[in-house]
Amino acid sequence: MFRGRSTDYRTGISFTFLVLSFLFAGVSVSATIDNTRLLKPATDEEYRQHSGEKVQLGQMLFFDKELSGNRNISCATCHSPVIATVDGLSINIGTGGQGLGVLRDAGNFPPTAKDPQSRGSRNMTPLFNLGHRSFRTLFWDGRVQVDEAIPQGFLTPAGDVLPFGFESPLAALSIFAETDIQEMTGQPGTNELANASLIAPHEPVWEGVMNRLRAIPEYVDIFTQAFEEIDHDPTRMTIVHLGNALGAYQDVAFRSDNSPFDRHLRGDSAAMSQNAKRGMRLFYGRAGCSNCHRGVFQTDHDFHAIGVPQVGPGFGDGDSGTEDFGREGVTGDTNDRYRFRTPSLRNVFLTGPWGHDGFFSSLELMIRHHLDPLNSLYNADPSQLVMPPRADFDAVDLLAFNDNQVTAAIARAIEIEAPKHILDKDIAHLLDFLQALTDPSAQDLRNLVPTRVPSGLPLAEIR
Numbered sequence: 001m002f003r004g005r006s007t008d009y010r011t012g013i014s015f016t017f018l019v020l021s022f023l024f025a026g027v028s029v030s031a032t033i034d035n036t037r038l039l040k041p042a043t044d045e046e047y048r049q050h051s052g053e054k055v056q057l058g059q060m061l062f063f064d065k066e067l068s069g070n071r072n073i074s075c076a077t078c079h080s081p082v083i084a085t086v087d088g089l090s091i092n093i094g095t096g097g098q099g100l101g102v103l104r105d106a107g108n109f110p111p112t113a114k115d116p117q118s119r120g121s122r123n124m125t126p127l128f129n130l131g132h133r134s135f136r137t138l139f140w141d142g143r144v145q146v147d148e149a150i151p152q153g154f155l156t157p158a159g160d161v162l163p164f165g166f167e168s169p170l171a172a173l174s175i176f177a178e179t180d181i182q183e184m185t186g187q188p189g190t191n192e193l194a195n196a197s198l199i200a201p202h203e204p205v206w207e208g209v210m211n212r213l214r215a216i217p218e219y220v221d222i223f224t225q226a227f228e229e230i231d232h233d234p235t236r237m238t239i240v241h242l243g244n245a246l247g248a249y250q251d252v253a254f255r256s257d258n259s260p261f262d263r264h265l266r267g268d269s270a271a272m273s274q275n276a277k278r279g280m281r282l283f284y285g286r287a288g289c290s291n292c293h294r295g296v297f298q299t300d301h302d303f304h305a306i307g308v309p310q311v312g313p314g315f316g317d318g319d320s321g322t323e324d325f326g327r328e329g330v331t332g333d334t335n336d337r338y339r340f341r342t343p344s345l346r347n348v349f350l351t352g353p354w355g356h357d358g359f360f361s362s363l364e365l366m367i368r369h370h371l372d373p374l375n376s377l378y379n380a381d382p383s384q385l386v387m388p389p390r391a392d393f394d395a396v397d398l399l400a401f402n403d404n405q406v407t408a409a410i411a412r413a414i415e416i417e418a419p420k421h422i423l424d425k426d427i428a429h430l431l432d433f434l435q436a437l438t439d440p441s442a443q444d445l446r447n448l449v450p451t452r453v454p455s456g457l458p459l460a461e462i463r
Contacts, residue, residue, distance in 0.1 A: 039284075039296050041265040042257045047131045048168060050248035054226040058249025059450055060219075061242060066212055066455035067178050068095055069186035069193040070114055075177065075246070077461060078124050081445035084350035085127040085254055090358030090385045091312040092120040094183040097388070099461050106390035113190050118182055119393055121315045121324065123358035126351040128442065129297055129344060130170045131251025137169070137301050140340045140356045141315075143330045144173040155330075158202045165240040171247030175239050179205045206239040213237060218454035253448050256346055256439040264436075265296070272436045279433025282426055288419045289370070289430070298345035298437070303327040305338040305413040307373035308355040309380040310400040312387070322399045323406060324357065338413040347442045348434050353386050361386055367430055371422055373414050377407065 061067060062075045073095045078087045080100055087093075088101040096116040097104045107115030122140050129135065137145040146169055147155040152162045154172045166172040177183045179202050181194065188194045196204035213219045214234035223230050223237050226245055230236045261280070263271035272280070283289040294300050303326070314322040315329060327336035340356040348354070353361045360366040361384040369376040382401060387393070400406045453459065 039265055041262055042129070042132060042296055046133055047255060048133065048248075048251050050252060051226065053222075054245050054248040055252050057222045057226040058245040058247070059253070059448070060222065060453050061246050062249055063450055063459060064453040064455050065457045066216070066453070067209055068184040069191040070095060071191075071455075071457055072096065072114075072461075073184055075174075076449075078183070079127055081253075081448040084347055084442055084445070086124045086351050088352075088386065090123060090353045090361070090387050092124050092183075093388055094120055094180070095186050097461075102386060104388060104461070106388040106393055109390045109392055111392070113187050116182065117187060118313050119387065119397075120182055121313060122356050123353060125343065126347065127250050127254040128256040128346045128439075129254070131168075131255055132297065134295075134297065134301070135169070135344075137341060138173050141327050141330050142303060142341050144169050144176070161200075161203055163238065163240050165244075166247075167244050168247050168251070170250055171243040174246035174250070175206060175243040176202075178209050210237055210239055210242065212455075213242070216454050222454065253445075256442050258441065259346070259439045260436040261433075262439070273432060275429050275432040276436040277433075279429035279431065280436070282422075282430055283433050286419060287422055287426065287430060288417070292342045292416070293345055299342045301342065303336065303339035303341055305340075305410075305415050306370065307338075307377045307410055307414040307416075308340075308357065308369070309359050309377055309382075310357065310406060310410065311359055311382060311385060311397055312357050313393075313396050314400055318400065318406065320399050320403065322396060324400075326356065338410055339415075345434060345437055347438050349438050350442060353384075358386065360384065363434065364427065364431060367427055370416065371418050371427075373416060373418065374411055377411055377414075 062079075065071045065074045067074065077100065078092050078094070079085045080087060083101045087104065089104065093104050093106050093116055096107045096111075096114050098107075099105055106119070111117060125138075125140065130138070144154065144156050146153065151160075152164050152166070154162065154166060154169055156162050156172055157176060162172065178193075179185060179197065181187060181197065185191075185197055185205060186194045188198050193205050193208045196208045213223075214237055220230075220232060220234050220237070223241060223245075224232050227241050230241070260271040260276065264277075283293070290298070292300050292302070292304055305326075310323055312322070315324040315326075317323040317325040317329065325337045327339040327341075328334060330336075349363060352363060353359065354363060354366040359380065359382075360369065365376075365384070380401070382398060385397070387397065449459070
């Protein structure tokens with residue numbers, strides 16, 4: 001490869017070779033030096049728009065425990081506005097837990113039928129800016145995504161039984177937590193929704209959820225206000241209406257594009273500190289962060305194996321059943337093993353722990369992992385995990401982590417190349433830039449919490 005100099009000392013030829021040097025390396029000159037001038041701020045037209053009535057309905061549903069089997073958990077429990085749309089845990093505790101965030105417990109041991117039977121499988125993903133039309137692939141493994149080849153328009157775990165009519169991938173995604181035994185449905189034998197899941201995993205549960213809502217006159221009125229075709233006829237209320245309302249609420253409530261970085265892109269030269277600007281140039285330049293975290297929302301919406309250690313119960317993969325093969329679980333392609341979706345970094349300072357299983361409780365450690373993933377993997381410290389203890393859960397949490405063969409397989413799959421010559425001061429500047437991705441409004445979302453919900457169930461966490 002050319003090194004930027006030529007045996008011909010004429011300036012023009014030397015510069016030409018400099019350009020070729022970067023192009024043959026697969027990196028453009030502008031990307032290496034400073035490609036931030038190519039970024040455009042998000043605009044209103046790029047976000048999905050919704051009526052106030054639909055958003056209001058979605059808000060009620062988002063906070064109402066009526067959607068869960070044992071009426072003890074809502075969407076907002078794990079995607080809490082009080083905790084920047086996440087739960088602050090490495091891996092979530094679903095139905096049967098009590099409390100919010102790091103104060104949530106893991107239930108009793110030995111567990112009763114209504115206690116959690118396991119932890120979740122992955123770290124809770126934040127909901128910011130998913131109303132922007134560029135977000136077409138969701139979940140850590142991308143199991144919900146836009147797919148025009150599918151008649152319904154979306155790839156989802158429901159396959160061809162997914163109903164028609166969802167307005168967005170987020171709307172389609174929003175009907176699946178209600179069918180997950182660990183997240184919201186609960187154990188068979190404890191409620192009618194969980195019992196319905198024994199018939200089929202999705203349709204009977206969705207119908208059970210809608211039967212509950214149809215029996216609440218206030219919901220019939222609010223659904224009618226949001227969707228005229230319902231016309232006060234409860235039988236016309238469907239799971240598609242529910243998903244579209246939940247999607248609309250999240251689209252609007254969690255739009256978050258007024259950070260110092262956004263204001264900088266819109267022309268406010270004083271919005272970001274000088275150190276944050278240095279970090280931005282590193283991020284989009286020689287630090288290589290934007291190879292995956294590219295664009296205005298810092299994501300390529302693609303999947304990469306970066307060597308995050310595996311903890312928790314996993315996704316049922318591998319010999320022990322406690323591994324998480326990531327994207328392979330959707331594609332069936334072994335080349336996708338241990339690849340996970342690149343998350344957007346908006347409000348990233350507020351949404352830890354970080355990694356697909358929330359292994360890193362420090363954002364600096366997450367950055368340092370990217371800079372030397374192999375060393376980080378083999379010297380990982382599980383004491384930083386944020387997971388409510390329970391004897392039976394604790395016995396499972398580190399099975400994959402302590403398996404040398406699993407660690408070696410994760411190491412072999414690592415596909416990111418660590419940049420060279422990144423100093424401690426550079427990491428400090430990168431952290432300054434990541435801080436500048438925080439929208440001030442995201443630091444206090446208490447105004448999104450309603451005072452009541454139509455079911456009459458308490459908003460506080462109950463068991």
